Amino acid sequence: MSRQPTPEEIEEIRGIPLYQPSLAQGYFPVLEKPVIAEGFPENWMTPALAAALDSGDAEFVLSTGTNHARMQIIRPPYFLLHSYYRLWSEHPDIAETWEAGCPRVSLTTVMATEHVARVNARKRGGEPAATPALDDRRLDARTVYLNLSLDPALWDRAEVGRMIEEIRSVQASHPSGRYHLDCSTSHLAHLVRKAADWGLWADFPRPASIIHAYEYTPATVRRFLRARFDCPIVDLFGSTELGYLYYSDAEGAYHPYLDRMSVELLETVPDSGLYSLIVTSLRNPYMPLIRYRSGDVVRTLDGGPDPARISRFTGREKELLPTPHGPLSQGDLDEAVAAAAPGVFQHQLRLYEGERAELAYTTFTGEPLDGAAERVLAEAAGSLTGRPCRAAHRDHIPIGRSGKYAWLAAHS
Structure with missing residues (x-):
C-alpha cells in the first residue's frame, strides 16, 4: 500500500503548480524525474519561491549525475553542505571531530574541485587558473579540495606527493594536528596504493575521521581502507536534491536520518527483495518532494519493505x-x-x-x-x-x- 502525504505535508505543497492534479484527485502517484523536469521551473513557481530567487535565498543548481543525465533543481545555497555538516556534528562516532574543529580535506572528483575554483574566481571577478592553488580550492573556512585530475589511476608520483603535502599543511593548521578526511573511496584507495608503492605512505597524515558520501563503495575497497586507517569510517547516503537520508555507524550498519522526511520501499520486481527508494521530503522548502523516486535501489536485512531495516544501498535503478x-x-x-x-x-x-x-x-x-x-x-x-x-x-x-x-x- 502506498504512503500518501499527511495533512501537514499537503499544506506545505498546496500552492505548487506541479501538485495541483494530485491535490484535485486526492491521490499522489510516485513522482518521477521527467515529471519534475517537464515545465521546469514554472511547475514549481510560487510567489514565495520567486521572492526567494530574487533575494538569493534560493538558487538553481544541477544534480551531480553519476552516469546519467543531470537534473536541474532549486534549493537554498549550500543545502547539501549544511546537511553534511549537521550530520557530521551529530554522528555518534565522529561528532567529536566536528566539535574539535578538525579541518576537512576533500578527495573526490575533479569536477567538484573545479566547481569550487570557479566559484572562488567568480567572487574575485576573474577566471579560475588552469591549475588552481590550494587557497583557490577552499570551499569555506573548514574545507579544501585536493584532486586536480579526472582519473585517479593516472596520478603520478608528483601529484601524489603534492596531495600528501597539502594534507600535511591542513593538518598543521589544527592545534592538535588533526583533520577530517572526506572522500570518494575509490580516489582514496588509489592514493593509498600509490603512496605505498612510491614509499610515501609513512608521510601520509592519518585522519581523525573519514566520511565517504559520493558513490557506491565496493566491499573490497571498504575492507582495504578499514585495514589501513585506525579511525571511524562513515558512509553517508543522500543526493543533491534531498540532502543526506542515511548514515552508517563505525561498524557499517545503516541508520535513518530523516529530518522532515519519510521513506517507502517499492519492490522493483515481485519477490526480488530489491526495492526502489521513494522519498517524501520537506527539507528543501523550495522544492518539497512528495513520493519522489530517487533512482536508488536497496536491500533490507530481512527482504521486507521496512525502510528502517535497509542493509545495503545497491546502486541505481536505471542500471539494473x-x-x-x-x-x-x-x-x-x-x-x-x-x-x-x-x-x-x-x-x-x-x-x-x-x-x-x-x-x-x-x-x-x-x-x-x-x-x-x-x-x-x-x-x-x-x-x-x-x-x-x-x-x-x-x-x-x-x-x-x-x-x-x-x-x-x-x-x-
Missing part, C-alpha cells in the same frame, strides 16, 4: 541488469566478487553481442589472479548474469566523465 533470475544490481554483483576474489580492486561487467559477458578487473597488487581464482570469479559472475562470462585482468579501468566508475558497460 535483467537476468533469468530477476534484476541484478551493482551491489549484488559486487557482493559476489568480494566473496570470490577479495584481492579485486575495481571491476566492470562488460556485455557483448550474443549474450556474452566479460568481468574486467584490477587488483590491489596490480597482478592478475591465478587461473583457479579467475575461474571462480568468472563462474560467480556467470551464475548471477545467466551469461557465459570470462574474467579478464586489466591494468586500468577508465573512470567515467563524471569522475565516477561505471559497473556495467555495453560493448559491440
